[in-house]
Amino acid sequence: xxxxxxxxxxxxxxxxxxxxxxxxxxxxxxxxxVGAVILLISGANPIAAYSALAKGAFGSTAAFxxxxxxxxxxxxxxxxxxxxxxxxxxxxxxxxxxLFGAIVAAxxxxxxxxxxxxxxxxxxxxxxxxxxxxxxxIPGALKTYTGAREVITTIMLNFIAIxxxxxxxxxxxxxxxxxxxxxxxxxxxxIPTWGNIPAGFFLAILAAVATWYLLYRTTTGYxxxxxxxxxxxxxxxxxxxxxxVILTMAISGFLAGxxxxxxxxxxxxxxxxxxxxxxxxxxxxxxxxxxxxxxGVVPAxxxVGAMQAGSSQMQFDAHVPFQIIDVIQALILFFxxxxxxxxxxxxxxxxxxxxxxxxxxxx
Amino acid sequence: xRYTKIWLVAVIFVMALSLAACxxxxxxxxxxxxxxxxxxxxxxxxxxxxxxxxxxAEEEAPAEEPAAAAEGDxxxxxxxxxGLVTDVGEIDDKSFNQSAWEGVQIAGEAxxxxxxxxxxxxxxxxxxxxxxxQNGYDVIVTVGFALGEATATAASNYPDIDFxxxxxxxxxxxxxxxxxxxxxxxxxxxxxxLAAQLTQSGTIAAVLGTDxxxxxxxxxxxxxxxxxxxxxxxxxxxxxxxxxxxxAFTDPEWGASTAxxxxxxxxxxxxxxxxKTGNGALIEVAGHEGLFCxxxxxxxxxxxxxxxxxxxxxxxKLITPGVAGLIEMSQAGQFPSGNFVGDVGLAPFHDFESxxxxxxxxxxxxxxxxxxxxxxxxxYNPG
Numbered sequence: 053x054x055x056x057x058x059x060x061x062x063x064x065x066x067x068x069x070x071x072x073x074x075x076x077x078x079x080x081x082x083x084x085x086v087g088a089v090i091l092l093i094s095g096a097n098p099i100a101a102y103s104a105l106a107k108g109a110f111g112s113t114a115a116f117x118x119x120x121x122x123x124x125x126x127x128x129x130x131x132x133x134x135x136x137x138x139x140x141x142x143x144x145x146x147x148x149x150x151l152f153g154a155i156v157a158a159x160x161x162x163x164x165x166x167x168x169x170x171x172x173x174x175x176x177x178x179x180x181x182x183x184x185x186x187x188x189x190i191p192g193a194l195k196t197y198t199g200a201r202e203v204i205t206t207i208m209l210n211f212i213a214i215x216x217x218x219x220x221x222x223x224x225x226x227x228x229x230x231x232x233x234x235x236x237x238x239x240x241x242x243i244p245t246w247g248n249i250p251a252g253f254f255l256a257i258l259a260a261v262a263t264w265y266l267l268y269r270t271t272t273g274y275x276x277x278x279x280x281x282x283x284x285x286x287x288x289x290x291x292x293x294x295x296x297v298i299l300t301m302a303i304s305g306f307l308a309g310x311x312x313x314x315x316x317x318x319x320x321x322x323x324x325x326x327x328x329x330x331x332x333x334x335x336x337x338x339x340x341x342x343x344x345x346x347x348g349v350v351p352a353x354x355x356v357g358a359m360q361a362g363s364s365q366m367q368f369d370a371h372v373p374f375q376i377i378d379v380i381q382a383l384i385l386f387f388x389x390x391x392x393x394x395x396x397x398x399x400x401x402x403x404x405x406x407x408x409x410x411x412x413x414x415x
Numbered sequence: 416x417r418y419t420k421i422w423l424v425a426v427i428f429v430m431a432l433s434l435a436a437c438x439x440x441x442x443x444x445x446x447x448x449x450x451x452x453x454x455x456x457x458x459x460x461x462x463x464x465x466x467x468x469x470x471x472a473e474e475e476a477p478a479e480e481p482a483a484a485a486e487g488d489x490x491x492x493x494x495x496x497x498g499l500v501t502d503v504g505e506i507d508d509k510s511f512n513q514s515a516w517e518g519v520q521i522a523g524e525a526x527x528x529x530x531x532x533x534x535x536x537x538x539x540x541x542x543x544x545x546x547x548x549q550n551g552y553d554v555i556v557t558v559g560f561a562l563g564e565a566t567a568t569a570a571s572n573y574p575d576i577d578f579x580x581x582x583x584x585x586x587x588x589x590x591x592x593x594x595x596x597x598x599x600x601x602x603x604x605x606x607x608x609l610a611a612q613l614t615q616s617g618t619i620a621a622v623l624g625t626d627x628x629x630x631x632x633x634x635x636x637x638x639x640x641x642x643x644x645x646x647x648x649x650x651x652x653x654x655x656x657x658x659x660x661x662x663a664f665t666d667p668e669w670g671a672s673t674a675x676x677x678x679x680x681x682x683x684x685x686x687x688x689x690x691k692t693g694n695g696a697l698i699e700v701a702g703h704e705g706l707f708c709x710x711x712x713x714x715x716x717x718x719x720x721x722x723x724x725x726x727x728x729x730x731x732k733l734i735t736p737g738v739a740g741l742i743e744m745s746q747a748g749q750f751p752s753g754n755f756v757g758d759v760g761l762a763p764f765h766d767f768e769s770x771x772x773x774x775x776x777x778x779x780x781x782x783x784x785x786x787x788x789x790x791x792x793x794x795y796n797p798g
């Protein structure tokens with residue numbers, strides 16, 4: 053992994069990585085420590101709890117596979133949020149875009165029969181991602197043409213997505229039987245799992261690299277970042293701000309939709325209401341923990357994915373309720389956001405341009 | 416050297432924790448001390464390397480056995496172990512998960528070793544069941560309709576383990592899997608008949624979890640049919656939670672505001688059926704003078720004391736005795752397969768005993784008999 057944005061600074065690259073990673077790393081450690089205190093107060097043994105957590109996340113190939121499986125949608129959800137941040141937009145609608153990606157992938161997966169794997173799987177994946185992109189473009193267009201804040205519209209669109217997908221799965225696309233869910237996808241549409249290792253994880257890694265490349269190595273990415281830093285300056289420089297805002301939201305939605313599509317095609321095997329709960333919202337945690345760096349999203353998602361994968365083992369071995377994971381996650385978020393506390397402890401001075409732009413869209 | 420302070424803080428923290436762990440875990444002091452020492456060493460090592468302390472501690476960990484695991488070994492013949500996997504939600508949900516767990520605990524009092532895992536993510540059903548299966552548990556109870564598929568798969572993977580699926584209808588019987596199901600429509604019918612005889616305004620309401628879950632629909636259909644059985648012209652306000660499965664049963668605020676709306680529309684008896692969402696409705700009704708509320712699944716007099724001012728009864732699924740009975744059968748080697756129909760009924764009236772006329776009690780008795788012998792039908796027919 054690298055967090056480099058400036059290619060000429062080779063000699064200090066390691067230093068730069070350390071500098072970028074130190075705050076999130078310190079935040080994670082502090083969160084684990086505070087979590088340990090909470091565990092102690094509640095009468096549990098934090099060492100046993102964390103040991104069991106690690107065992108459940110990395111203790112066997114099955115456990116490790118589950119960690120990768122959990123991390124996959126988190127990477128894509130995190131990328132979606134991080135990408136929008138770079139464009140100065142706060143996409144809270146990752147959940148809705150992810151749900152559309154998931155259900156459209158399921159629709160293509162069970163609706164078509166007889167295609168070979170080489171066409172069917174990529175098609176389902178692409179259609180799911182595009183559904184997310186379209187759904188993400190709506191708040192972008194609303195912002196451009198009506199000035200409606202995407203923070204508000206994406207939240208509201210989440211509810212429309214939840215209820216619309218539930219209706220589809222309990223109505224027109226319902227499987228036979230009493231369970232509200234779509235039929236299972238065709239075998240040719242399934243993303244394989246090699247042994248215990250889900251192939252979808254590598255698609256997510258690819259997406260992270262592609263997102264990084266798009267942002268930092270292409271003109272479009274430059275324009276998106278410029279709009280994100282100062283849309284007035286961007287406009288003055290001749291960038292089509294309205295088009296860029298819609299494009300940013302569409303790409304952000306594409307990434308979230310891809311996360312949902314991979315969940316459907318690689319993990320669940322169909323669309324079932326409730327099975328994708330919260331994935332899009334976790335993306336916000338991931339993006340902040342990665343300080344909106346697309347490549348930082350991968351380790352951030354692996355960390356949170358590992359905690360989620362290990363939580364059952366932690367309950368079983370140490371009798372600690374899984375909700376402690378949510379607490380730790382919230383603490384991480386707290387320490388990342390309240391980075392002044394962490395900076396005081398780590399003694400890292402904020403640098404020009406290193407700060408994360410989170411607030412431009414609230415103005 | 417500007418980064419060293421964090422490691423200093425980390426090491427101090429870990430040491431403080433280790434000390435506290437020793438003090439706190441008196442009965443298992445020796446292993447706790449050992450672990451603490453290992454942890455300290457790990458932290459110091461990582462401090463030296465400037466590697467991530469949390470990763471180091473995590474990687475080092477799998478070799479250790481938790482101190483708490485000093486109980487019997489479930490894989491041995493003598494130890495009878497029962498594990499329970501909840502649906503998404505908590506073990507003390509004052510409803511489903513809790514009732515089933517109480518059934519398991521009855522087995523626990525009889526000498527079985529019992530444990531539970533709370534499910535946080537619907538995709539973890541199979542993994543959580545596997546945790547018990549691979550640790551040699553003899554009976555695994557899975558709570559909730561949503562775990563049906565994962566339970567059936569596990570039952571075929573582990574033919575030597577008996578599985579009890581609470582609320583899981585079995586279309587094709589599997590030898591080592593019993594689905595504990597309940598005629599919710601009949602329980603709802605009784606609740607509706609009671610509500611229709613209590614109402615003064617002629618308007619009654621139901622605040623329900625999601626219609627994505629068939630038993631909830633059965634409760635609603637039964638409730639409405641029961642009310643119409645008493646008064647064909649009764650005014651019914653039934654509202655399903657509009658959210659998905661992830662929130663429909665854990666949204667007391669929605670339950671309360673929906674109950675409030677129904678009250679504003681004249682409802683004076685409200686049936687709350689949907690986990691914490693329904694409980695929210697009950698508690699809301701309790702805040703209004705002279706109104707009645709009816710609980711669901713368990714005798715909610717015991718589980719939602721805040722609702723005492725209005726809680727006249729509950730439409731019960733007798734999950735606790737159902738689960739306990741099935742575990743007993745498994746232990747005796749007489750485990751049934753396919754569907755095992757548990758009992759339903761109205762909970763005691765408790766403080767309202769004197770307010771319910773003998774006439775109403777007789778009518779409910781009559782309806783109960785009719786439902787049992789089939790002379791009264793609820794009209795609910797799941798498609």
